Amino acid sequence: MNTDQAKQRIHELTLALHDHNHKYYVLAKPVISDFEFDALLKELEELESQFPDLADSNSPTKRVGGDLTDKFEKEVHRYPMMSLSNTYSQEEMREWEARVKKLVDGEVEYVMELKYDGVAISLTYEDGVLTKAVTRGDGTQGENVTRNVRTIKTIPLTLFGNYPASFDIRGEIFMPLAEFQKLNEARAASDEELYANPRNTASGTLKNKDSAFVADRNLDCFLYSVFGENLPYDNHFDGLTHAADWGFKVPDQKKKYIAKAKSVEEIFDFIDYWDKARHDLPFEIDGIVIKVNSYYNQEELGYTAKSPRWAIAYKFKAESISTRLNDVSYQVGRTGAITPVAELEAIFLAGTTVRRASLHNADQIEKLGLRIGDFVFVEKGGEIIPKVTSVDMDKRDKDLPEFVYATTCPECNTPLVRQEGEAHHYCPNTYHCPPQVKGRIDHFISRKAMNIDGLGTETVDQLWQEGLVQNASDLYALTYDQLIKLDRMADKSVQKLLDGLEASKSQPFEKVLFAIGIRYVGETVAKKLARELKNIQMIQEATKEQLVEIDEIGGRIAESVIAFFNDEYNVNQLEKLQAAGLQFEIIEKELSGNNELDGLTFVVSGVFSKYSRNEIKQAIEDHGGKNVGSISAKTKYVLAGENMGPSKLQKASDLGIPIISEDEFLAMIGKN
Numbered sequence: 001m002n003t004d005q006a007k008q009r010i011h012e013l014t015l016a017l018h019d020h021n022h023k024y025y026v027l028a029k030p031v032i033s034d035f036e037f038d039a040l041l042k043e044l045e046e047l048e049s050q051f052p053d054l055a056d057s058n059s060p061t062k063r064v065g066g067d068l069t070d071k072f073e074k075e076v077h078r079y080p081m082m083s084l085s086n087t088y089s090q091e092e093m094r095e096w097e098a099r100v101k102k103l104v105d106g107e108v109e110y111v112m113e114l115k116y117d118g119v120a121i122s123l124t125y126e127d128g129v130l131t132k133a134v135t136r137g138d139g140t141q142g143e144n145v146t147r148n149v150r151t152i153k154t155i156p157l158t159l160f161g162n163y164p165a166s167f168d169i170r171g172e173i174f175m176p177l178a179e180f181q182k183l184n185e186a187r188a189a190s191d192e193e194l195y196a197n198p199r200n201t202a203s204g205t206l207k208n209k210d211s212a213f214v215a216d217r218n219l220d221c222f223l224y225s226v227f228g229e230n231l232p233y234d235n236h237f238d239g240l241t242h243a244a245d246w247g248f249k250v251p252d253q254k255k256k257y258i259a260k261a262k263s264v265e266e267i268f269d270f271i272d273y274w275d276k277a278r279h280d281l282p283f284e285i286d287g288i289v290i291k292v293n294s295y296y297n298q299e300e301l302g303y304t305a306k307s308p309r310w311a312i313a314y315k316f317k318a319e320s321i322s323t324r325l326n327d328v329s330y331q332v333g334r335t336g337a338i339t340p341v342a343e344l345e346a347i348f349l350a351g352t353t354v355r356r357a358s359l360h361n362a363d364q365i366e367k368l369g370l371r372i373g374d375f376v377f378v379e380k381g382g383e384i385i386p387k388v389t390s391v392d393m394d395k396r397d398k399d400l401p402e403f404v405y406a407t408t409c410p411e412c413n414t415p416l417v418r419q420e421g422e423a424h425h426y427c428p429n430t431y432h433c434p435p436q437v438k439g440r441i442d443h444f445i446s447r448k449a450m451n452i453d454g455l456g457t458e459t460v461d462q463l464w465q466e467g468l469v470q471n472a473s474d475l476y477a478l479t480y481d482q483l484i485k486l487d488r489m490a491d492k493s494v495q496k497l498l499d500g501l502e503a504s505k506s507q508p509f510e511k512v513l514f515a516i517g518i519r520y521v522g523e524t525v526a527k528k529l530a531r532e533l534k535n536i537q538m539i540q541e542a543t544k545e546q547l548v549e550i551d552e553i554g555g556r557i558a559e560s561v562i563a564f565f566n567d568e569y570n571v572n573q574l575e576k577l578q579a580a581g582l583q584f585e586i587i588e589k590e591l592s593g594n595n596e597l598d599g600l601t602f603v604v605s606g607v608f609s610k611y612s613r614n615e616i617k618q619a620i621e622d623h624g625g626k627n628v629g630s631i632s633a634k635t636k637y638v639l640a641g642e643n644m645g646p647s648k649l650q651k652a653s654d655l656g657i658p659i660i661s662e663d664e665f666l667a668m669i670g671k672n
């Protein structure tokens, strides 16, 4: 294919993929299968890698992120990002509405929207292309997070239809509840501290330096206002309707996410509706925003120093109810960590019946000053799991005895221990305390670990009850004859389980490392350890100093790894798993190797003859180097293939950065 043909095909693919993305993510009405979509995307990726000069920064391939940035540039907003005045009181809401009516000539129309609980973002589009995405910052200037925002699939990279040549559009980036839950489940599985709420998690994610990490997190965005000169309509509502035609995800009228009103009564109807219905939304809102619709009326009303007079937020109070604390029970996790749980007199709160609430740890109970029999306030925030926020002291019965924290494990009666500096108490009976034993096996077989088909928590329980398994390695010694005797186990399910166990022997080393359940070694850390140290022996022999040198591994993780291997029981387990045939070293890919490129930063550009650009980039990472997208003083080498753009070459030579060829690079990693 020559350059002109490639250009034409890239153009066709880009248009088609943008269109399919919009149909899939914004309209939720895909017209092709995922498989067909992936094939088009792959074709585009290949063409872009062959003809890098033709690749566009807003290409649909940028959705996956990848290039790292060190920091975010500051960016001045062309229209300041103001905040909203807000109220929790119906009275103030009525006063605001009355004032608006007084100041505006004629009938006033309002638009009511949800107040999404996320992070504000301002997007700039020039000639139908996303050029900038900037956080609110101090309202005058924010941070340029465009790379990260490009990975959010509901934000169009290029527009359709009759859009204005230049405009800003603003909205709220948020993390859907399902995504938040999924993330916290994964963290719980590796004993990592849980994220507090979806909003903070969305905000932290958006500021992450690695856009590939952001791409993984499935953030979403609703857009709520358009700013520009000579816009082709005269009111806010029409602005959003037009924005939908250009490809934006705007609030859905059919779902009542947005509506118009002419009176304060209609406004209260909308508020009342959402005060209840908000609990069923797949994302969090913290109130309702009411805006005067007509731009002319908005100008009439004007602004205070901080916020427009034509809009107000009515905020929902976090629902808090007082109920009796009947007891405190204790849960034992697979690592032996004890979590106290409040057993409550059942109450109806924020859409569900609540009987239990988390109390986190002993310090938390002490801070609250709880006593069994107290009336406590329970709140449901972004955390999904309700929490006890305070004791209702007015109702305290002075005869209630002081609370005493458990001293022995509720499951196995072993005295609990609490290490210096640790928030949790632990049950030290690691190998015989039932929830720990079963919890470790459940973790071992889980989808993200050994992914053993045909085996679930219930079967693990059954196998444990029957005395057939005490730990993960016992699974691999199970026989057909043993299994067929169990209740509810027929020939087919036994075969499936045995096949599942056999198949798990091909799970890569990083999954095995995650599966064995070293405390604080989650999926990401397991991947890092596997990549850096290659096999279980190297990990076992690594000193704390060697471990903390690895990116993302701090003292706490290093100590936990060392403690794991100092325990004979674990070492014995690993030997058995090794004998069963599990993978205990990484399978080297053709280009992977050692850490020759440790700490070196590369810019890879152009077309290569022996390997694809992606293979080269992967090789850089595999050898400990780092890929960045643009040349700066920090770049160590520019790895240039054919067709590298002249401006990059110029910049490299201006900064005195060595430009190396594919062969020179291969020699550096000992492949030539």
Ligand code: IVH
Pocket (backbone or CB within 6 Å): 081, 082, 083, 084, 113, 114, 115, 116, 117, 119, 120, 121, 171, 172, 224, 225, 289, 307, 308, 311
């Ligand atoms: S309109 C002039 N509409 O609430 C201010 N804001 O302080 C225009 N927010 O962080 C804002 N949902 O990002 C508007 N439907 C909505 C909103 C909304 C959430 C956020 C906004 C900002 C805060 C307002």
